Amino acid sequence: MNIIACIKQVPDTEAIIRTDATNPSKIVERDIKFILNPYDEYAIEESLRIKEKTGNGEITIITIGPERSETAIRDGLAMGADNAIRIWDDTLADIDPFTTALLLSKTISQMEYDLIICGKQAIDDDYIQTPSILAELLSIPQIQFITSQEINTSERTITCTQEIDGGRRTVRAKLPVVITTPKGLNEPRYPSLRGKMQAKKKEIPVKSLKDLGITENVMDLIKIKTMKLSPPPSRKAGRILEGEPEEVVIELIRLLREEAKVL
């Protein structure tokens, strides 16, 4: 089983996000701690479990990102992935899900693989499109948001379960397949120090657009362009009513009726 895990480096959930004053479609990266997209951790963990179970093959991590995203790759390598490829070109800063999937598919189609695992979404742009487009571009099936998987290596099939409204669905497809991993699928392992040190020493080849055979201007490939990012309105502070219970309740009902207008 050769498994490809597609990952992304994203800002930490706790990071304070500010948009660039001159370009409101970009965020200010300074003071932001970047992490491996949490859903991708589930993807890597699941690929490790599959490898441990089937006992052969390699796990390759692929990401598109600047040099800083190497730390996310190394997090994945430390967990136990075998290889990694980083795709980057300075023109790739603002690409959309389609272009992302296109670059991934160009890379992957040069490789031997049985399974592609992606986190169900990236927590920064929340498009939830890349895995689907990737499967389409590679003309292979996609099974989203799996809650379990079982691989039959002799028949070369994968059987997955998915949560659906009010129940569960079991599906089967022939490999290769794209599957996506939601939260709760597994408990991603904390890398051992030995794993971290081995990951530190691994070479991570970088592929450029030219390596992937793309000669067009990236801006011409993009189908969705981000125009502007704006923060949510800041939340008003809560109010604590003080006094005797009788008075407080009367005041609370008045506020709910007159100010909040929920009663």
Added chain:
Amino acid sequence: MNPTREVFENIPHHNWLYILATIGVISLIYGITRRIILWRKGKNINRTDRISTRLINTIKQIFIAPKQYYRSYRAIFHLLIFWGFAILFIGTVLVFSHEYFGFETMHGSFYLAMSFALDLFGILLIIGCILALFRRYILLPEGLDRKPEDLFTPILLILVVLSGFLVEGARISIAQPSFERWSFGGWAIASLFTGLSDTTRLILHRYLWWVHISLASLFIGLIPYLKLSHFLYAPLSIFTSSLEPKGHLPMIEDIEEQEVFGAPTIKDLTYKDLIDADACVRCGRCQEVCPAYNSGKPLSPKKFIQDLKLEMNTLSRVRKNNNGLEEIVGHTIQADELWSCTTCFACQEFCPIFIEHIPKIVELRRSEVLNVSRFPEELNLTFKNLETNYNPWGIGFADRDKWAEGLDIKRFEKPGDAEYLLFVGCMGSYDDRAIKAMRALVSILKKAGIDFAILGTEELCCGDSARRLGNEYLYQILTMENIEKFNERNITKIITACPHGYNTLKNEYSKFGFKGEICHHTQIITEAIKDGNINIGHKNSPTIVYHDSCYLGRYNNIYNEPREIIKRATGSNPFEPKNTRRSSFCCGAGGGRMWMEETIGSRINEVRFDELMGCGTDVIAVSCPFCLTMLNDGKKAKAPDSDIEIMDIAEIVERAIS
């Protein structure tokens, strides 16, 4: 008449004695050598430096035994057996040197005094053994086990001494020289034999002599195989004990270059650890004071050390290569035991022979975390949070100084910005309850005119939890970054409000190249009060019970400052709970337990809260943000409607400032 006697009178062929004694000694040497060979399989560690300090401590611990005799009835019989044995041993040496080296010890008044002393201490030894047996088998104290050797050893001792008395009695009964009244034990026994004929007495004496010699040889030969061995090994475990500040953990040097971390197998522990395992006599002092054990967790420090001894016995089977050595965790020691320890140091504080439990626990945790990444799963998040945002909750690092909003506190940005750095710590920065205490401290520092600044968002977790959870790598990363920030700013004086930060910065950062003067807030407040820089009065003062934090008290011997502050603030000494000062009972947060679920047994913080609440005061005073949180949680669970308040010393002072 010159009182004396022939050593081997009436014992023909007495030289056979040497055959028996030689067998005994060979068995003794064989037994000890076998253990030494095992110890040498442990990792090396420098515990033979500063020999004079070590020797003095060892002698003090053997003969004065301050840790042995603390609050202890059992000390009486140990005292009797120890001195009884010591005097009889010296007596035997004197007799021997009289016979072979011509020291005239068996003449005149010296002989009489010696006879008297030997009989006296022989009787005391027997009394000691009987008291020991009485305690273990009649009083049946909880936590003391009853293995065959526990019964056999004192009985063997009694038999050796008793047979000695019988020999002496038989000998005296033969000629009955009046000066032998000084051998009052033998004299009394001699009267039992006076009715017998001369020949019978001679024969009786001869037989009894051989019985005594055989028993004595047996005793010598059995020393290494019974708990008696502790009088050989305990001095060694004392001699090789750490001279570093209490709670010191070995640093893993060049951590990125290592292949194996901590102690996956028994041979990865140090030789000191292996000596400890052999020296332990299962006295159970550690277990009596262990908060994990006393709240129903599977961990007992006594069992832990005994389990390591079992593990050590597997070493003797593995001769050449170390294949076949089991991983300790999951074999003799289970994960639930390993992760129950709060590193409160009570076990080590009370161990009379300086067994070092906590470094061993941390070595095992290191192996679990760094080699195989196996630990309670909630720690996964704690570690990642510390890596990403430098605090255990994973709250954004950019919010680290949010607590200080509106307080107008300087930032330490370059050398000379302030005299002191206030190292806020994770609790003081992010925990709502601890923030209140931190803000109180800031107000005191300002009133006292102390020139201080904070690192703000530049500060990182001190690393204490990570280290005690075995994640040495993470600890070292945090440590190095903090030290770099201290050194860039030439920071040499630091105030901490958290005993964990205090201990780490004071005792552990120095190993990584940081030298500075660290004060805990209770120290700086005490100084400010004494210097008259803050005035505190006491009107309508609440009654206060003080809870000692492990890392402030046991680890760093700061017991008096918080009490002094309370006295100044309220006009009276604080109440003391039953477990106070060095026997204080942990709040349950140490050793990284703060970040773990506590699902087995009762909750440590609730046990402690109950004890403190039982003192009936208005306030429980603490000097540690972890204790503050843990005891508050204890209150929420056990006495949600009670008016009792849990307050940091700083808050008490702030209220009392006039």
